[in-house]
Amino acid sequence: MTPGRAVEAFARRHRYHPLEALPWLASIAAYFVFPEYLALGAQILATILFALSADLVLGYAGIVTLGHAAFFGTGAYIAGILAAHGGGEPITGLLAGATAAALLGFLSGLVVLRTTGLALLMQTLVVATLVAEGANKASFITGGDDGLQGMEVWPIFGWFRFDLFGRTSYAYCLAVLFLCWLAARQIVGSPFGRSLTGIRENVRRMHAIGAPVARRRLTIYTISAALAGISGALIAQTTQFVSLSFLSLERSGTVLIMLIIGGVGRLYGAFIGVPLYMIAQNRFSEFDPVYWYFWIGLLMVLVVVFARGGVLGIFDRFRR
Amino acid sequence: MGPGFRRDGKGQFARRSLTVCQYACALSINDTLSAAVSIGFHGLAFAMVLYLISVGLSVTMGLMGFVNLAHGVFAMAGGYVLTSLMSRWAVPFVPALLAAAVAVSLASIPIERVLYRRLYGGEELDQVLLTMGLVFMSVAGATYVWGPLQQPLQPPQWLSGAIDLGVRSFPAYRSFLILCGAALVTALWLGIERTRFGARVRASVDNLRMAQSVGIDTSRLFMTTFALGSGLAGLGGGLGADLLAINPSYALQNLAYFLIVVAVGGLGSIRGPFVAALLLGIADSGFKYLLPEFGAFFIYTLTMAILLWRPHGLFGRA
Numbered sequence: 001m002t003p004g005r006a007v008e009a010f011a012r013r014h015r016y017h018p019l020e021a022l023p024w025l026a027s028i029a030a031y032f033v034f035p036e037y038l039a040l041g042a043q044i045l046a047t048i049l050f051a052l053s054a055d056l057v058l059g060y061a062g063i064v065t066l067g068h069a070a071f072f073g074t075g076a077y078i079a080g081i082l083a084a085h086g087g088g089e090p091i092t093g094l095l096a097g098a099t100a101a102a103l104l105g106f107l108s109g110l111v112v113l114r115t116t117g118l119a120l121l122m123q124t125l126v127v128a129t130l131v132a133e134g135a136n137k138a139s140f141i142t143g144g145d146d147g148l149q150g151m152e153v154w155p156i157f158g159w160f161r162f163d164l165f166g167r168t169s170y171a172y173c174l175a176v177l178f179l180c181w182l183a184a185r186q187i188v189g190s191p192f193g194r195s196l197t198g199i200r201e202n203v204r205r206m207h208a209i210g211a212p213v214a215r216r217r218l219t220i221y222t223i224s225a226a227l228a229g230i231s232g233a234l235i236a237q238t239t240q241f242v243s244l245s246f247l248s249l250e251r252s253g254t255v256l257i258m259l260i261i262g263g264v265g266r267l268y269g270a271f272i273g274v275p276l277y278m279i280a281q282n283r284f285s286e287f288d289p290v291y292w293y294f295w296i297g298l299l300m301v302l303v304v305v306f307a308r309g310g311v312l313g314i315f316d317r318f319r320r
Numbered sequence: 321m322g323p324g325f326r327r328d329g330k331g332q333f334a335r336r337s338l339t340v341c342q343y344a345c346a347l348s349i350n351d352t353l354s355a356a357v358s359i360g361f362h363g364l365a366f367a368m369v370l371y372l373i374s375v376g377l378s379v380t381m382g383l384m385g386f387v388n389l390a391h392g393v394f395a396m397a398g399g400y401v402l403t404s405l406m407s408r409w410a411v412p413f414v415p416a417l418l419a420a421a422v423a424v425s426l427a428s429i430p431i432e433r434v435l436y437r438r439l440y441g442g443e444e445l446d447q448v449l450l451t452m453g454l455v456f457m458s459v460a461g462a463t464y465v466w467g468p469l470q471q472p473l474q475p476p477q478w479l480s481g482a483i484d485l486g487v488r489s490f491p492a493y494r495s496f497l498i499l500c501g502a503a504l505v506t507a508l509w510l511g512i513e514r515t516r517f518g519a520r521v522r523a524s525v526d527n528l529r530m531a532q533s534v535g536i537d538t539s540r541l542f543m544t545t546f547a548l549g550s551g552l553a554g555l556g557g558g559l560g561a562d563l564l565a566i567n568p569s570y571a572l573q574n575l576a577y578f579l580i581v582v583a584v585g586g587l588g589s590i591r592g593p594f595v596a597a598l599l600l601g602i603a604d605s606g607f608k609y610l611l612p613e614f615g616a617f618f619i620y621t622l623t624m625a626i627l628l629w630r631p632h633g634l635f636g637r638a
Contacts, residue, residue: 064444115627118381118579119631119632130620133616133620260446264445291464292460293456293460295460296453297452300453301435301453303449
């Protein structure tokens with residue numbers, strides 16, 4: 001490859017590929033094909049955003065976290081509390097949720113990101129547990145174990161009312177997800193995003209060439225927290241309910257699982273893993289309400305044994 | 321104020337208030353002492369259980385670098401085997417306990433050979449996915465076999481009630497737990513320090529490649545260590561069934577406890593987790609006794625502080 005060609009290939013890496021339209025076309029098609037499942041669809045879209053936010057820290061910056069639910073839950077509670085106290089404007093709720101989650105991400109990141117490996121994993125878990133414990137104790141405002149009730153979300157732009165069938169919710173989640181995906185894609189393709197991959201692959205080398213490693217990690221952690229907060233706020237607004245499970249270790253674990261099933265570090269893993277997991281969960285829990293955990297667990301084990309690198313990893317193997 | 325606070329004459333008031341004060345002092349000293357003893361006692365018993373369960377996790381994580389989030393499953397299995405042997409087949413306590421440890425240990429071998437082994441030295445994320453999958457399957461499996469309710473442990477006659485030592489009486493089962501734990505810890509430490517097997521384990525934790533090149537069969541060593549660690553976890557789960565209740569979501573509920581012990585103690589260490597378990601056990605029962613509202617805050621903040629101070633744990637190496 002001549003130098004000119006190489007530069008061209010490098011520049012082409014971040015141009016939009018026609019295949020990238022696929023998830024969006026599929027989402028729009030799903031709106032018309034499965035009108036009775038739009039409520040579930042809206043949940044899936046919002047959870048894709050959560051997994052996407054986890055992919056930014058996990059897949060790109062290599063920060064293994066077991067506490068991402070802290071940001072998700074913070075966004076959800078802030079949006080929920082606003083809506084329960086007469087501030088039900090949805091866009092404001094999203095922004096407030098994102099800001100609070102970003103703030104938490106920044107502050108906890110200052111402490112947590114000083115460590116790596118198992119200590120980092122534990123620190124993130126501890127932060128999430130502390131937040132959950134705090135929400136539990138502040139039951140006068142969060143509703144504690146009973147969950148937050150009495151949310152009233154206003155129509156979007158004062159015009160689009162949230163309906164029973166979830167049409168508005170679906171379109172709302174899809175639009176927000178699209179905007180956030182555009183932002184995430186820009187970030188990943190930027191020199192900043194490339195330097196994150198460098199930090200993941202070889203920290204020492206990045207230090208050696210003078211990259212501000214700690215600051216970059218903190219920045220992406222904060223951005224990712226904000227996106228997770230938006231995702232939590234979306235779910236709170238569309239289901240009109242927030243509970244302590246939004247902050248649980250289980251929630252942090254499941255989002256990792258969905259992401260790993262799809263494929264980590266490629267921005268599209270979330271779009272495959274989340275629908276796969278949530279639809280499987282929905283189906284399994286319908287025909288086997290008690291034991292669906294078993295089938296989900298089996299699915300996870302099978303992915304590890306037969307499909308290392310997630311579903312997108314299989315495609316990679318075929319392409320080679 | 322107590323009943324002595326009555327203003328019916330100067331002298332009497334002074335005398336009465338003195339006795340009240342003495343009484344209050346004596347009461348509070350006695351109370352504080354007995355509170356301290358019961359916190360220490362409960363904490364020690366809890367620490368033993370935590371250590372027995374977590375030491376295997378520490379060694380296997382240190383030895384194979386494997387993020388095993390499913391370790392609690394083995395402890396839960398031990399608890400289930402023990403309680404069912406005792407309640408359904410009326411097996412006496414001690415044989416049932418031993419059977420539980422052996423059964424869990426044997427059952428863990430095929431799991432290690434078939435599933436875990438292919439991920440040694442692999443991606444952390446794949447290990448997380450595999451072991452979380454096992455945890456999920458264990459939740460459903462335990463519900464299927466034993467139902468969603470928790471399994472009570474009925475200690476045998478000779479271990480129920482209290483032992484009177486003259487000065488103070490101690491709950492018998494907790495005392496047994498502490499003694500049992502202490503004996504096992506001693507045996508384990510001697511085994512690691514003094515036997516050839518222990519030397520092989522230490523060598524492999526120190527430097528895996530060097531151990532392989534001097535001819536240690538590390539694959540077999542992994543298997544044995546894994547089985548031993550799982551057996552200990554099964555024993556701990558069975559012994560501690562009244563402290564950590566045996567129910568289907570055991571592995572998920574207590575995961576944070578086990579991980580804290582391992583992370584604070586230091587990976588691959590035998591002694592570190594013991595100190596960490598003592599800290600966690602005593603702090604946990606102390607806060608539950610004195611400040612039940614805010615116990616979790618202190619425990620987790622303490623964990624965070626220790627990990628910031630020593631990211632590799634108290635006894636871990638960089």
